[in-house]
Amino acid sequence: METACPLDCPDTCSLTVGVAEGRVVSVDAGPASSTTAGFICAKVRRFPDHLYGADRLQYPEIRDGARGLGKFRRASWDDAMALIADKLQAARDLHGGESILPYSYGGSNGLLTHQAVDAELFRALGASRLARTVCAAPTGLGAMAMYGKMPGVAYEDYAHAKLIVVWGANPSASGIHLVPFLKDAREAGATLVVVDPRATPLARQANLHLAVRPGTDLVLALGVARQLFEAGHVDTAFLDAHASGVEAFRERAEPWTLDRVAAITGIPEAQIAYFIDLYAGVRPSVLRCGWGLERNRNGTEAVLAVLALPALVNAFGVRGGGYTMSNSAAWGLDDEQWRRVPQTSTRTINMNRLGDVLVGPSTPPVKVLFVYNSNPVATSPDQNRIAEGLMREDLFTVVFDQVRTDTTRYADVILPATTFLEHYDIARGYGNYTMQLVRPVIEPVGESRNNTEVFSELATRLGLGEAEDDTDTLLRVAARLPPAIGTALMETGLPVPPDGARPIQMIDTHPRTPDARIHLYPASLAAAGPLYAYVADPASPAYPLALISPASEKTISSTFGQLRRRKARLLIHPDDAEPRGVIDGEPVRVYNAIGDVHCMAQVTSRIARGVVSLPKGLWRHSTLNGETANALAPATLERHSGGACFNDARVEVARIVTAAVGDAEVALYLPKPVP
Ligand SMILES: Nc1nc2c(c(=O)[nH]1)N[C@H]1C(S)=C(S)[C@@H](COP(=O)(O)OP(=O)(O)OC[C@H]3O[C@@H](n4cnc5c(=O)[nH]c(N)nc54)[C@H](O)[C@@H]3O)O[C@H]1N2
Ligand SMILES: Nc1nc2c(c(=O)[nH]1)N[C@H]1C(S)=C(S)[C@@H](COP(=O)(O)OP(=O)(O)OC[C@H]3O[C@@H](n4cnc5c(=O)[nH]c(N)nc54)[C@H](O)[C@@H]3O)O[C@H]1N2
Ligand code: SF4
Ligand SMILES: [Mo]
DSSP states (O other): OOEEOOOOTTTTTTEEEEEETEEEEEEOOOHHHOTTOOOHHHHTHHHHHHHHSSSSOOOOOEEEEEETOEEEEOOOOHHHHHHHHHHHHHHHHOOOOOGGGEEEETOOOOTSSSSSSSHHHHHHOOOEEEOOOSSSSSHHHHHHHSHEEEEEEEEHHGOOOSSEEEOOHHHHHOOOOGHHHHHHHHTTOEEEEEEEOOOHHHHHOOSSSEEOTOHHHHHHHHHHHHHHHHHOOOOHHHOOOOOEEEHHHHHHHTTOHHHHHHHHOOOOHHHHHHHHHHHHHSEEEEEOOOOOOTTTTHHHHHHHHHHHHHTTTTOOSSOOOOOOOOOOGGGGGOGGGSSSSSSOOOOOEEEGGGGHHHSSOOOSOOEEEEEEOHHHHSSSHHHHHHHHHTTTTTTTEEESSSBOOOGGOHHHEEEBBTTTSSSSSEESSSSSEEEEEEEOSSSSTOOOBHHHHHHHHHHHHSSSSSOOOOHHHHHHHHHHHHHHHHHHHTSSOOOOOTOOOSSBBTTTTTOOTTTTTSSSSSSHHHHHHHHOOOOOOOOOOOOOOOEEOOOOTTTTTTTTTGGGOOOOOEEOOOOHHHHTTTTSSSSSEEOOOOOEEEEEEEOOOTTTTTEOOTTTTOOOOGSSSSSOOHHSOOOOTTTOOOOGGGGGGGEEEEEEEEEEETEEEEEEEOOOOOO
């Protein structure tokens, strides 16, 4: 049977699912979308393990025993929903609607299962609003301010580029369908540059790998810009015609001489100079900007400075020239069109601050937390504080998920959710230009229900709406899509965005800023102070190493994390391992003031000196002591967007040695070496 993959991945594959006797037996590439090109990732091929595994939730459960112990008893849907409706009503009556906090991210959800009926319910309740900033807040804000989220170069057109710059992206894991087009381009003679603190698979094949210190991309991009101005490589006629803020931008780049850039980024001057020569001279050139450079204190300004580069040299106007960031806005949809309850003006809580909001003072206090489409114990910053907050005796927590996650452990009520093979959805790609209908191929597993059913039933119980099922939502949303898109979605299954599926930037598609110009110095962001101001590294003598936590090919954020069997490994450079006595394959402790992760070490020169790396999305069982990278990630906010600063985690690493004390094996830590 034919469907599509809505998971949080830029590729939105078409899928063919084999079903026998009502059970999914195989999941593989489907024919509909040509970008899928006959292959999908190993994670989704293994989807039956997620559907039918031991961790799949089959029926509602109510806490049975002390909070956090993870003991639950089976309940009927009727009892579980009655209890939740009671708690929502009571919280609203006693403390006001804002004491209810819906917590969701929805990266792996399409238009029907996120910010649809759920949003209507929580708006009608007058609940607190949530700023969804755990991902893409800095890139989204920067790309919007500078280009109005102009659609980017399509994957297919990378094959036409002569210079490809992959900046803070790792498509070999995080969007694999771009990789064949990079290969085609390379075979046709294209040069590949990768900007990444890790030697990713593409960095290892690249002509030039700039191993940037995490959080310093702003400085690197400003240094490149300065040289482009200095050496006369800037297309001033193009900028006069299409950009604003050029002089203000140039002034901010001016101080960033190559020697200063090299000192801060850790990249040798000669490599930066080589990159500048390439970028000034080779056409068509395309820049794939990822999300790795946003997850720090300089995120938005880094994205601005990087996305300014194609404008400076006018990389646009040719097939295979320009840049790609998220293409989610290419469809030009206004999601408010299908929400029947208007937006409220209730308080907004930044999702990155969940721990503080639950533990610290908050007016009103959060009394009901409703978690769905998200797994915050595994994915949000400051894990230990979140866990502390979830232990609060006066908090009522609902967790609505497909599997028993690290977050369900803290629930008062667990509700079982369907997966995308059991419900309708509309998946909108953010890498390639595909939008597809997601169709149920099997009946719901166990008693699981989809988001539409659950949120509309709660609305009915609370007298705030009517029950509907996912086909009702589908028809309602499809009818409110722009006619060309809605009709094609339902009839051919493959609509095309308004500016086409392979737009040439500045020819087929243009900046969607109010004046249709490129804003190199966006006034909207400059109000709070001068833009392009580098904030120094948060490292300290106690915590000198930068911890990054990039996407893993084994999971999608935390999804499928239950299926990981091996203990996680910390990547550490030999020059950092040696003085700490850290040995490849042996246990280590990674710690700072807010967390302490025990895992295995992998000593490798595939990571820059001074940087260590753990996978994102790990579950507690993947480390030796149940803390993950998120326990070390501060809940600080990027200053423009409120975005998460996972990669601002600064840590120390020590070898763990064990010793037998009586019958027990006790871990001893080597003291930090004296420099
Ligand atoms: N298999 C798989 N695919 C995924 C996901 C997944 O979890 N697994 N997640 C999906 C989601 S939610 C997203 S947002 C996208 C993310 O897609 P990507 O942006 O490609 O993925 P990341 O791993 O977050 O970051 C990319 C690279 O940035 C590097 N990096 C870290 N810090 C810095 C820095 O300061 N500067 C620079 N230049 N590079 C840095 C990392 O080493 C990493 O190789 O992928 C999506 N696709
Ligand atoms: N350390 C570190 N942490 C990170 C990052 C990082 O770089 N470093 N990056 C972050 C990024 S890029 C992102 S996008 C976030 C993602 O953060 P989350 O959104 O919390 O992560 P997911 O694993 O996508 O969680 C989605 C959950 O929703 C459930 N789900 C899926 N579909 C449905 C549905 O239809 N109904 C219901 N009720 N549940 C459903 C899934 O089973 C899954 O448990 O994580 C961030 N966390
Ligand atoms: S996760 Fe990405 S690569 Fe894997 S099937 Fe889904 S869209 Fe395709
Ligand atoms: Mo993400």
